[in-house]
Amino acid sequence: MSVFANTLDRAPLGAEVPSAPPLRPAGRQPTGRAGASASLEGVSFSFASDRVAIETTSLHVEAGEFVCLVGPSGSGKSTILNLLAGLLAPSAGRVLEDGAPIAGPSPARAVVFQDAALFPWLTLQQNVEYPLALQGVPKAERAARSAELLRTVHLLRFAASYPHQLSGGMRQRGAIARALATDPKVLLMDEPFAALDAQTREILQGEVERLFLETRKTIVFVTHNVREAVRLADRVVLMGTRPGRVLREVPIALERPRRTGDASDARVHAYAAELAAGIRDEVEKIAKEEADDAWVAPGGGVRVDPRRNLGSGI
Amino acid sequence: MLLRAIVTSVLRLGLGYGVALVGGVLLGVGLARSRALKELAGPLVLGLSAVPSICWLPLAILWFGLSELAIQVVVILGAVLPIAVATESAVAQVPPQLVRAARTMGARGPRLLYGVILPAAFPGILSGAKLGWTFALRSLMAGELLFVSGGLGQLLETGRDLGDTALVLGVVVLIVALGRLSDVLLFRRFELEVSRRWGTEAAS
Ligand SMILES: Nc1ncnc2c1ncn2[C@@H]1O[C@H](COP(=O)(O)OP(=O)(O)O)[C@@H](O)[C@H]1O
Ligand SMILES: [Mg+2]
Numbered sequence: 001m002s003v004f005a006n007t008l009d010r011a012p013l014g015a016e017v018p019s020a021p022p023l024r025p026a027g028r029q030p031t032g033r034a035g036a037s038a039s040l041e042g043v044s045f046s047f048a049s050d051r052v053a054i055e056t057t058s059l060h061v062e063a064g065e066f067v068c069l070v071g072p073s074g075s076g077k078s079t080i081l082n083l084l085a086g087l088l089a090p091s092a093g094r095v096l097e098d099g100a101p102i103a104g105p106s107p108a109r110a111v112v113f114q115d116a117a118l119f120p121w122l123t124l125q126q127n128v129e130y131p132l133a134l135q136g137v138p139k140a141e142r143a144a145r146s147a148e149l150l151r152t153v154h155l156l157r158f159a160a161s162y163p164h165q166l167s168g169g170m171r172q173r174g175a176i177a178r179a180l181a182t183d184p185k186v187l188l189m190d191e192p193f194a195a196l197d198a199q200t201r202e203i204l205q206g207e208v209e210r211l212f213l214e215t216r217k218t219i220v221f222v223t224h225n226v227r228e229a230v231r232l233a234d235r236v237v238l239m240g241t242r243p244g245r246v247l248r249e250v251p252i253a254l255e256r257p258r259r260t261g262d263a264s265d266a267r268v269h270a271y272a273a274e275l276a277a278g279i280r281d282e283v284e285k286i287a288k289e290e291a292d293d294a295w296v297a298p299g300g301g302v303r304v305d306p307r308r309n310l311g312s313g314i
Numbered sequence: 315m316l317l318r319a320i321v322t323s324v325l326r327l328g329l330g331y332g333v334a335l336v337g338g339v340l341l342g343v344g345l346a347r348s349r350a351l352k353e354l355a356g357p358l359v360l361g362l363s364a365v366p367s368i369c370w371l372p373l374a375i376l377w378f379g380l381s382e383l384a385i386q387v388v389v390i391l392g393a394v395l396p397i398a399v400a401t402e403s404a405v406a407q408v409p410p411q412l413v414r415a416a417r418t419m420g421a422r423g424p425r426l427l428y429g430v431i432l433p434a435a436f437p438g439i440l441s442g443a444k445l446g447w448t449f450a451l452r453s454l455m456a457g458e459l460l461f462v463s464g465g466l467g468q469l470l471e472t473g474r475d476l477g478d479t480a481l482v483l484g485v486v487v488l489i490v491a492l493g494r495l496s497d498v499l500l501f502r503r504f505e506l507e508v509s510r511r512w513g514t515e516a517a518s
Contacts, residue, residue: 085418105418117415121433121511130429131419164513182419 035064035218036098036108036185038084043093045079053079055243056093063098063185064216066209068229068236070275072286076244077222081188084220085111097186107131109186110179114194116171118163118178125150125159128178135182149177153207169200176211186218194224205231209257230271231258238275240282242289248278316469320488323454323465326382330389331450335443338394342401342442343427363399367392367453371460385457392453393446400442404435437508444501451493466492 039060046052054076061067069077082088083095086105095102097109110131118127128146137145150156153173163171172192179187189208193201209232212219223229229236230252238247252271344351345359370391374384408431416430432439458467466485473481509515 087414087417105420107418107420109418111415111418113411113415115411117409117411119412119430119433120513121436130416134420134425134429162511162513164511178419 032180032183032215032217033108033185034216037061037063037065037096038109038186038218038220039096040080040083040090041094041096043083043090043095045076045083045088045091052243055245057245058093059237059246061186061218061220063218066212066219066221066232066234068233069220069222069239070224070226070229070236071239071244071247071279072241072283073224074244074286075239075241075282077239078190079244081111081190081220081222084186085109085188087111107135107182108184109188110182110184112172112175112179112187112189112192114191116163116168116175118171118174120163123160123162124155124166124174127163127174128181131178131181145181146177149180150174152180152211153177167200168196169204172196172204173207176208180211180215184217186220189219189221191222191224193228201228206257208232213256226272226275227268229275230254230268236271236275238278240279241286247282250275250278316488319464319466319469319485320492323458323467324492326385326389326465327450327454330386330454331393331447333386334390334393334397334446334450337390338397338442338446339401339439341394341398342439343405343432345398345402346405347427347431359395359398362391363395367449368456368460371457375461380461380463382463385454385461385463388457389450389453393450396449397439397442397446400445401435401439404438404442405431407438408434437512437514440501440504440508444497447496447500448493451489451496455489 037060039058041058042056043058044052044055057076057080059067059080069080071077079088083090084097084102086095086102086109097106102109118124119130122130125143125146128149129142132142132145147156147159150159153176155170155173155177158166158170163174166174175192193204196204205228208219208221211217221229221232223232233252236250236252238250239245240247250271254267254271258268341355341359345356346352367388370388371384374387378384378387412430412434413426416426421429454465455467455470458465459471460467466489470482470485473479473485
């Protein structure tokens with residue numbers, strides 16, 4: 001774990017939690033290209049002079065690491081993802097992939113958006129093949145690859161369906177298949193499951209972890225949901241707002257694959273409570289700024305439900 | 315005489331509309347994608363699209379005489395502006411998320427335009443094209459009514475001169491049929507395809 005300039009250094013959380021690195025099940029061969037490291041070095045980004053999205057933020061994601069960015073709205077999570085994708089260029093600082101500056105978008109860094117962003121005029125299969133077609137992959141090879149990917153996300157039966165014929169969860173799986181088509185080194189996911197119901201969300205979390213273990217790609221995953229972050233991440237990065245910045249980083253020392261049973265649930269809960277406490281001040285700060293009169297925290301602090309989303313107490 | 319009038323009008327319509335369609339889509343895409351063009355020509359296009367196209371006829375006759383070209387100019391001007399305006403707004407309304415997604419997969423420049431922006435804007439461009447067709451038909455009839463040169467519009471004028479109500483009504487029915495037929499032949503299958511893919515209701 002790396003802690004950079006902007007990270008508030010505090011004592012590690014959860015002393016009772018084992019601090020060994022996360023375990024990976026042995027005997028599985030990673031498929032495709034393995035992950036690359038990705039980092040921000042002292043990066044600032046402003047949309048306008050009075051609209052600072054993130055300020056001198058540093059963040060390092062190891063190759064093959066699963067990092068979750070958690071924070072309230074406006075803390076610059078999407079901005080960081082777009083910088084890593086190469087869709088935005090930093091106003092100051094450097095954005096790197098495997099130590100080399102990122103000059104623009106690249107198929108080596110794939111993005112999954114909250115609304116899936118599948119092309120409505122293409123079938124699911126054509127959507128998955130689109131990035132391959134861009135790379136000039138021959139038709140037969142594209143078909144084979146898309147079939148394999150759709151099987152991986154359990155959607156092979158729906159290859160000929162258009163996106164509007166699929167449920168939200170299926171569209172999101174389709175978007176993941178499309179993102180994996182070019183065999184990227186880094187997978188960037190911006191609140192991919194935020195619009196899904198709790199059960200679908202849980203199933204997809206399991207699938208993302210399975211893909212992570214099978215492919216060993218680097219994953220940067222943005223979420224509002226503290227529990228989702230603990231369920232998925234090797235390390236959680238807490239973000240603060242105004243300006244957007246990294247508050248602190250919390251390694252999650254739970255073995256993989258993560259279970260949803262009772263024993264692990266208590267530890268997940270402990271982590272989630274710690275994370276929620278870590279951003280309580282931040283949520284309070286926003287609540288104060290957004291209230292139109294002098295705002296007093298009820299009972300000395302905003303209630304943050306550690307099992308739910310941030311800011312549910314606002 | 316009737317058949318010849320129909321053929322004359324349809325050919326004129328086909329030629330003028332074809333030019334207007336290509337020009338309108340190009341102009342619309344240009345307006346949506348280029349800030350310079352938008353600033354230069356945007357207000358002009360909007361302003362001129364409010365001018366009934368038949369108002370161009372005197373000018374067209376002054377420049378080109380009582381010629382085929384004059385009437386084509388009126389047809390083209392009648393259709394090109396609504397198509398351009400509809401195309402511009404369809405392109406401007408393409409969800410930015412789709413463009414962003416395509417860019418992350420490496421699409422840039424012309425491939426982004428042809429592979430993503432134009433397909434995404436297709437439903438809006440299609441309704442602009444349909445609107446342009448009705449405008450082209452109206453402009454053509456007005457033009458043919460106003461100066462003798464063959465075609466269905468002139469046949470209407472002949473009917474009036476002869477006091478032949480049946481001929482006038484017959485030609486009106488023909489124009490209605492032409493409008494419906496062209497709808498079915500030209501636009502129907504595209505509309506069905508759009509509603510199949512996008513999952514929207516097909517307009518009848
Ligand atoms: N396109 C934009 N134009 C101007 N400001 C923006 C734009 N996108 C985001 N911002 C601002 O940048 C800040 C960070 O936004 P974002 O990265 O989207 O945060 P998050 O994803 O954590 O909610 C916010 O204050 C937001 O209002
Ligand atoms: Mg966001």
